[in-house]
Amino acid sequence: MNIQAYIESGILEEYVLGTVSPQEKQEVECMSHIYPEIKEELLRTESALEEYALKHQTPPPASLKESLFAKMNFDSAQETEDTNIDETKAEANEPTPVISTIRPVVQDEPRVIDNVFNTAETREVTPFWAKLAIAASVLLAIFAGWSATQMSKLKQDNEEMASKVGTMEKEFGYAQSLASLYRNPEYKTVHLAGLEKSPQSSVSAFWHTATNQVLLDIQNLPKPPAGKQYQLWSIVDNKPVDMGTIDNEFSGRVLKMKNTKPGAVAFAITLEKEGGNPTPTMEEMYVMGKVV
Numbered sequence: 001m002n003i004q005a006y007i008e009s010g011i012l013e014e015y016v017l018g019t020v021s022p023q024e025k026q027e028v029e030c031m032s033h034i035y036p037e038i039k040e041e042l043l044r045t046e047s048a049l050e051e052y053a054l055k056h057q058t059p060p061p062a063s064l065k066e067s068l069f070a071k072m073n074f075d076s077a078q079e080t081e082d083t084n085i086d087e088t089k090a091e092a093n094e095p096t097p098v099i100s101t102i103r104p105v106v107q108d109e110p111r112v113i114d115n116v117f118n119t120a121e122t123r124e125v126t127p128f129w130a131k132l133a134i135a136a137s138v139l140l141a142i143f144a145g146w147s148a149t150q151m152s153k154l155k156q157d158n159e160e161m162a163s164k165v166g167t168m169e170k171e172f173g174y175a176q177s178l179a180s181l182y183r184n185p186e187y188k189t190v191h192l193a194g195l196e197k198s199p200q201s202s203v204s205a206f207w208h209t210a211t212n213q214v215l216l217d218i219q220n221l222p223k224p225p226a227g228k229q230y231q232l233w234s235i236v237d238n239k240p241v242d243m244g245t246i247d248n249e250f251s252g253r254v255l256k257m258k259n260t261k262p263g264a265v266a267f268a269i270t271l272e273k274e275g276g277n278p279t280p281t282m283e284e285m286y287v288m289g290k291v292v
Helices: 003-008 011-017 022-034 036-056 063-070 074-092 114-122 128-183
Strands: 187-194 202-208 213-220 228-236 239-245 254-256 266-273 285-290
Touching (some): 003 036, 003 128, 011 036, 011 128, 022 036, 036 128, 128 213, 128 254, 202 266, 202 285, 213 228
Antiparallel strands (some): 187 285, 202 213, 213 254, 228 239, 266 285
16 A cells, blocks of 8 residues: 555545545555554644644633623613512502492592402513523624634634645655655656756656656646657667656646667657657757756
8 A cells, every 4th residue: 555645635624624425534544554654744733733722722802792792781681670679569558448338439530450450460570590690691693603604714724724735745745756766776866957948947857767667856847739749769870769647736746757768878858749659750849958
């Protein structure tokens, strides 16, 4: 198994963010137990994302709680409740009017006692603790909404962080591969300089003389136009040998080409039709380098 390719696939970052499927989660946990390199990378990614989250966390505004309670006048509600209770008690203690058997006593403003009971039955008094509970629930709902917004922002930041970490890991792997090739005495480094067609172009070829394997590192080549593709050639016995077309996404990668024949004295790159040509188009040669 290619452990490095598995690490660079981005599945470890998705695992830490919790965006993988249950099957992928089980796979990552299994692989981390089997391969120490994957476990070490997983722990490092978790630590990096946690550090980033702590560094960018945003506390709730200090004025949130005060502004909510300022809108709720609990003292006024308590006074209204006490006043209603006192009025009910006062009306309940009002003496019953005296009714004469000879003739009724006419009063200027007769009081109907039944109204007292009707009012008491329809009046609904909300306890102070209930009002406080409602206020607390409103505060909790607002705080939960604010927290959800912050969590969404944090998740977005984490995804951006994971993308940056993945890019950095690829760049680091590319630099390591190049350093290893330059230091390896089994590879012969051939510098392909820009020709009149493209003087600013620059490419390095790494030729393993024992196996004739050839790797390419393209530092600078113009982007090929639509329908065109670069093609690598080696010169053996004064004849060009096709070594395959070059992937158009060549930036920041070490490309593996076809093996050359023994005795190569030079390498060159031409611009050909997409899919390549059996023979090079000499007027479209961009770079060339001699084996020394």
